[in-house]
Each structure stands twice: as structure tokens, then as C-alpha cells.
Amino acid sequence: SQQGEEDPQALSIQEGENATMNCSYKTSINNLQWYRQNSGRGLVHLILIRSNEREKHSGRLRVTLDTSKKSSSLLITASRAADTASYFCATDTGRRALTFGSGTRLQVQP
Amino acid sequence: NAGVMQNPRHLVRRRGQEARLRCSPMKGHSHVYWYRQLPEEGLKFMVYLQKENIIDESGMPKERFSAEFPKEGPSILRIQQVVRGDSAAYFCASSPGEGKGTEAFFGQGTRLTVV
Numbered sequence: 301s302q303q304g305e306e307d308p309q310a311l312s313i314q315e316g317e318n319a320t321m322n323c324s325y326k327t328s329i330n331n332l333q334w335y336r337q338n339s340g341r342g343l344v345h346l347i348l349i350r351s352n353e354r355e356k357h358s359g360r361l362r363v364t365l366d367t368s369k370k371s372s373s374l375l376i377t378a379s380r381a382a383d384t385a386s387y388f389c390a391t392d393t394g395r396r397a398l399t400f401g402s403g404t405r406l407q408v409q410p
Numbered sequence: 411n412a413g414v415m416q417n418p419r420h421l422v423r424r425r426g427q428e429a430r431l432r433c434s435p436m437k438g439h440s441h442v443y444w445y446r447q448l449p450e451e452g453l454k455f456m457v458y459l460q461k462e463n464i465i466d467e468s469g470m471p472k473e474r475f476s477a478e479f480p481k482e483g484p485s486i487l488r489i490q491q492v493v494r495g496d497s498a499a500y501f502c503a504s505s506p507g508e509g510k511g512t513e514a515f516f517g518q519g520t521r522l523t524v525v
Contacts, residue, residue, distance in 0.1 A: 342414075344516070345513050345515065400455075
């Protein structure tokens, strides 16, 4: 598997529910970042968590990082139809450009 | 700050032609990255450049592909003798540079279609 793999590949929920996406990686990192991509558009940076941090919040977003398990999770609370998008984790190892996973496609049903 | 600007947004080329994709990074950003995205897939790293230097081109095919980031002007990703398999969305991202943050700001992409 590649550095930065998201799970699940696709997720469909109802508006108001919480959405949880997971990311696993293989090598040591400086930080891990989550991005969102609306269909046919570029990626938008959501949140960055450093390797010495365990949890971070930004609005309805909550990110956790477990460096011992080499995994991260992104939680979107009280989801809205506008949250429908693909979500990617990206790892920064300090040696090269960000490495992206294959993404989780989130569908929020109104 | 206009953000990362890519042009054209859509590009159609016949097999064997050349494709030139342009990327103007955000003001003050000295690092540029090119990624390729196939439908329903993630972004695959191609090349990482700083002004007048290629830092890492390990993700870029050795043949037909080249990239530059001149002292003046945009970064250019050039694909010679395009083939159908080159059809994809090509995204450019920029960041401030080492020690100033690694958060990447993406352009809207260029969608290349080879017919």
C-alpha cells in the first residue's frame, strides 16, 4: 500500500450525522494534512497536525494523529450536504513533496 | 492574492502533439509542485521545483515529460508527443518554502484530453 491511504474509499451519510475518515501511512512524518476536493476542482487545505500533536480542532473538523499506529482520522460533525466531496490525507516527511492517498469520497444526503 | 493560477483549464490535444501547462504560484511562494490525477484516484506526485531548480522529479516519466520554473514567469509542465494515457487532470501547488510552512495551495487544475 502507498504512503497515505484513506479508509473507507466511499462513505454515504445523512445530513446531520458525523463522518469519520481514516488515513494510514508507512514512514515517519513531520506533519499530516487533510485536504478536500470538490468534483472537478482543486484541493483545498483543511487542517494540518504536527507529529508531536495528538488532536486538533477547526470548526466542525476534528483530526487525531497516532504516530505509534501511523494513522490519522478526520471527523466531520453535524455534516451538511455542502460537505459532499473527496477528502485526502497528505503526509509531509520533510524529504519531498506531500504524498497523497487515494481519498475518501463522502456523499452527504440532504 | 490571486492564489495559484493554472492555465489553460481545459486542453485538448491530438496524439503526437505537445501539451504545455502553466502554473503561476501564489505571491511570495518559491516552491512549486506538479501532480497528476486520474479519474476517481488520488494525486500522484510528479515533480517539485524551486526557482530555476528541479528538486525532485522522481514522479515524472523520464521520457516526453519535462518541467521548469524559470526566474521570471510561470512554471511550465511540458508533455511532448502526447498519448491517450496522458489524459488526466494536472494540478499545480505552491508553498512558501522550507521553514515557512508546508501547507500547499492548489490551483484549479488543467484537464488534458488526448484524442
